Amino acid sequence: MKFGGTSVATHESRLASAIRVIQAKEQGFKPVVVVSAIGRRGAPYATDTLIQMLRDIDQSVEPDPRELDLLVACGEILSAVIFAHTLKTLGHTAQAFRGGQAGIRTDGVYGNARIVGINPISLFRSIEQGHIPVVCGFQGVWVPGDGSPGGELTTLGRGGSDTTGAAMGAAMKAESVEIYTDVDGVKTADPDAVKGAPTLRKVTYDEVAEIAHLGAKVVHPRAAEIAMNHGIPLWVKNTFTDDEGTEIVTREKFPGRRVTGVTHTGKLVYLQFDLKNAEDGDRVPIEQRIYETIARYGVGLHMLNMSPGSTGFAVPRDQYAIVENVLDGLVVPISGRIYVFQVGQAPSREVETQVALLGTLGEVRRIAAQLTEGCTMVSLVGHEYMQQPGVFLAVLKTLYEGQVTVLQTSDSDYSLSVLVPEAEQNRAVRLLHERFGLAEVR
Amino acid sequence: MASHYPTGLETIFEKQRGISRVESRHGYAQVHVSQIETRVMETRLRVLEGVADAGISMDFLKLTPTGMSFMVREDCSATIEEILAGTGVHFSVRNGRSIVLVYAVNIRDEEGMIANILQTTITTCAKVDHVGDMHDRLLMVVRTEDVDRVVNQFKPAENVS
Numbered sequence: 001m002k003f004g005g006t007s008v009a010t011h012e013s014r015l016a017s018a019i020r021v022i023q024a025k026e027q028g029f030k031p032v033v034v035v036s037a038i039g040r041r042g043a044p045y046a047t048d049t050l051i052q053m054l055r056d057i058d059q060s061v062e063p064d065p066r067e068l069d070l071l072v073a074c075g076e077i078l079s080a081v082i083f084a085h086t087l088k089t090l091g092h093t094a095q096a097f098r099g100g101q102a103g104i105r106t107d108g109v110y111g112n113a114r115i116v117g118i119n120p121i122s123l124f125r126s127i128e129q130g131h132i133p134v135v136c137g138f139q140g141v142w143v144p145g146d147g148s149p150g151g152e153l154t155t156l157g158r159g160g161s162d163t164t165g166a167a168m169g170a171a172m173k174a175e176s177v178e179i180y181t182d183v184d185g186v187k188t189a190d191p192d193a194v195k196g197a198p199t200l201r202k203v204t205y206d207e208v209a210e211i212a213h214l215g216a217k218v219v220h221p222r223a224a225e226i227a228m229n230h231g232i233p234l235w236v237k238n239t240f241t242d243d244e245g246t247e248i249v250t251r252e253k254f255p256g257r258r259v260t261g262v263t264h265t266g267k268l269v270y271l272q273f274d275l276k277n278a279e280d281g282d283r284v285p286i287e288q289r290i291y292e293t294i295a296r297y298g299v300g301l302h303m304l305n306m307s308p309g310s311t312g313f314a315v316p317r318d319q320y321a322i323v324e325n326v327l328d329g330l331v332v333p334i335s336g337r338i339y340v341f342q343v344g345q346a347p348s349r350e351v352e353t354q355v356a357l358l359g360t361l362g363e364v365r366r367i368a369a370q371l372t373e374g375c376t377m378v379s380l381v382g383h384e385y386m387q388q389p390g391v392f393l394a395v396l397k398t399l400y401e402g403q404v405t406v407l408q409t410s411d412s413d414y415s416l417s418v419l420v421p422e423a424e425q426n427r428a429v430r431l432l433h434e435r436f437g438l439a440e441v442r
Numbered sequence: 443m444a445s446h447y448p449t450g451l452e453t454i455f456e457k458q459r460g461i462s463r464v465e466s467r468h469g470y471a472q473v474h475v476s477q478i479e480t481r482v483m484e485t486r487l488r489v490l491e492g493v494a495d496a497g498i499s500m501d502f503l504k505l506t507p508t509g510m511s512f513m514v515r516e517d518c519s520a521t522i523e524e525i526l527a528g529t530g531v532h533f534s535v536r537n538g539r540s541i542v543l544v545y546a547v548n549i550r551d552e553e554g555m556i557a558n559i560l561q562t563t564i565t566t567c568a569k570v571d572h573v574g575d576m577h578d579r580l581l582m583v584v585r586t587e588d589v590d591r592v593v594n595q596f597k598p599a600e601n602v603s
Contacts, residue, residue: 112551115455158551167455213550213577221548221577226455284564291561298553304560304573305504307511390494392503393487400483409503412576 002034002137002165005046006182007239008079009039014086017180017239021132022092029175030127033094033134034168035083036161037075045079047072047138065110069139069155073098076136076161084134094132097122099164100141100151102133103171108142112157115140118171135168137161159212159220166223170230177232179219180239185246186211186218188261188438193429199243200260201442204251207260207381210414214379215265224248258385259436262378262429267422268302269320270372270407271343272312277365282334286367287311289332297322302377303410303419312408314377314419327369329354342368372407372419378428379417380436386416394435402431459552461559463545464596466589470501470539471519472571476509477532485531486510492525501541502572502583513539513572513583539571540586544596545579556580559596566591 001024003017024031041048050072054063063071080096087094103120106113126133138160141151156163162179169177186208189197203211205228209221219236227234228250237245273290275283290311294301299322302314315323328343329350338358342351351366358364380386380395392409395416399406404427408419420428433439478485486509493500493514498521503512509531514522516537526533544559546552559580563570568588574581584592 109459112459112553114459118455158548163456170455209577222456222551225457225547229455284567284569288561288564291557291564295554295557295561299557300550300553301556304556304575306570306573307504307506387499387501389497389499392500393490393494396483396490397487400487406483406505408505410574411501411503412574412581414576 001031002161002177002179003036003083003239004161004179004181005036005038005040005043007180008035008083009043011086013239014083015090018083018086018090020180020239021087022090025092025132031132032123032127032168032172032174033083033132034137034161034165035076035079035134036137037072038079038082045075047075050075066152069110070153072155073136073139073153076138080134080136084132087132087134092132093130094134095126096134096136097126098136098153099139100153102135102168104140104164104167105151106140106142106154106156108144108152108154110152110154113140113142113154115156115163115167118167120168120171123168123172135164137164139164159222162220162223163226166226166232166234169232170226174232176235177223177227178235178237178245179223180237182238182240184238184241184243185236186216186248186261188441189429189433190216190264193264193426194262194433194438196439197433198439198442200246201244202247202249202254203260204254204256204383205248206251206414207256207383208248211261211263211381214263214381214415214417215377216261216263219248256383257441259380259382259438259441261381261438262432262436263381264379264425264429265302265316265377267317268314268375268377268419269317269323270303270312270314270375270419271323271369272305272310272372273341273367273369274310275367276309277367278339279334279337282337282339285334286332286339289330290327293326293330294323297326299323303408303417305408305410314375314408317373331358332367336362338362338364339367340364342366344369344371374422375407375419376422376425377417377419378425378432379415380432381415383414386411386414392416395432398431398435399428402427404428404431457547459547461544461546461596464593465543465545466593467541467543468586468589469516470513470541470583471516471522472511472513472536472539472583473522473526474509474511474534474536475526475531476506476534478508482508485529489526489529489531492529493522496521496525498522502574502581504572511572513541538586539583540589542582542584542589542592543579544582547578549575549578549580562595563592566595568592
């Protein structure tokens with residue numbers, strides 16, 4: 001039973017969560033609890049708050065990944081100890097475990113480690129002794145193999161606590177893994193955009209992986225994949241209601257539906273680089289330089305678009321500053337020509353300086369990127385139905401008739417996405433939700 | 443210890459990060475519709491309507507300022523040409539396109555992975571017409587003659603963490 005940040009945020013929510021655990025025990029199960037850090041962004045012990053404590057010392061000095069992992073792991077340790085104590089106050093003996101104590105071994109990638117093995121012997125012992133084990137989510141231990149005693153604490157990156165829950169369930173051959181959160185399960189759309197969006201009773205692992213990839217905040221694909229590979233039933237449930245929740249199953253058990261839901265991402269900035277100024281033979285090295293630079297700085301890309309005269313992509317708004325910083329004023333010399341990158345309509349002082357200085361050395365050409373700020377990606381997610389003739393037409397026609405501006409499109413085997421202005425996001429979600437009859441889906 | 447519990451488990455849980463597999467799909471044609479000067483969205487919809495009415499499935503739809511492009515199966519090329527000629531738009535249909543699929547688990551969680559795959563592909567001098575992504579793969583449209591070069595570029599990375 002994994003409890004997310006909002007399920008352990010306050011004394012009241014911890015009580016509600018603890019009662020779920022006790023009920024499971026009273027039904028004859030042997031519950032093992034996995035907890036996230038207390039609260040979400042802004043809460044005193046939430047992961048983001050802990051990271052901010054380091055950044056507040058000096059923004060210009062990047063924290064060491066090893067130390068960062070030690071720091072952020074404290075959030076789950078606090079949470080596990082407090083949750084175990086809450087269970088004790090309700091008359092049930094419990095023991096808190098760090099990830100390493102629970103037997104979770106990872107690779108050595110700080111901040112984004114992957115689980116390589118679990119030996120849950122200490123948890124079985126704890127159960128044998130009558131305790132309810134409470135395990136810190138999101139963390140494990142890396143044993144470097146150089147004789148270091150105890151190993152190195154690592155954290156699992158995005159979806160880490162869900163991953164801990166699923167992996168622990170697999171290692172202990174659990175009856176099921178239940179992910180508790182503050183919504184009733186996987187919904188057909190964000191309820192903030194579509195009031196009364198129904199909860200799906202079953203979704204396939206593929207569906208859940210794709211809707212998470214396209215912005216929905218549900219169970220992380222890593223957790224779904226582990227549960228699928230080990231044949232463990234996985235549920236998403238609400239800590240605070242008696243709704244039955246969503247079961248995540250294989251396609252053998254449930255064929256899926258034509259359309260699963262409509263998702264949206266966070267805020268994006270779209271950049272379209274005009275390559276018409278470049279000589280034909282120079283376009284490849286220019287594109288190569290753009291993507292090499294983006295890769296080096298670890299920026300996530302959405303809505304990739306490549307055509308003979310241009311290349312474009314959207315980046316999360318919180319990563320845009322990195323992109324602007326590394327690409328605006330970038331100089332690429334090719335065969336005696338000098339290309340200077342300009343991000344945005346008006347040249348920055350850096351671009352003007354580069355052009356003025358380099359102009360004395362040879363021919364200078366600008367590669368300008370047109371910016372579209374304040375946009376977001378809305379996606380229709382389903383299975384092979386997305387490949388059916390006319391689905392893209394239906395999406396574009398619906399949005400056009402609903403006066404939503406479509407800036408760009410992209411698609412994959414299981415989804416169709418449109419880039420729209422942020423202000424039109426919820427309207428776009430509502431229109432597609434209605435057009436594809438998602439209010440009736442269960 | 444009670445013997446009914448599984449003990450001493452050392453199970454492999456997560457796929458290795460990085461590229462796990464590369465594959466290709468052949469037999470596609472790239473359709474470009476261009477030079478639409480007025481009522482751009484209405485014209486695009488009219489073209490898409492014609493394609494849908496003919497029961498043709500399309501992939502990789504991308505909008506351009508004065509048109510759009512998309513992919514269809516190569517065996518639909520002749521039908522597409524007829525449909526587009528009927529709508530009166532300026533268009534071109536280029537056969538000999540393939541899709542290269544590069545699989546990497548949780549591709550968006552691996553910082554810079556998508557850009558890195560693209561950069562590696564561009565290094566082969568293959569012309570990438572379109573790109574799409576799913577949670578576990580990047581899909582790139584290239585000329586069929588370039589496919590082996592692109593696939594070989596990623597082969598050494600397969601199953602390497």
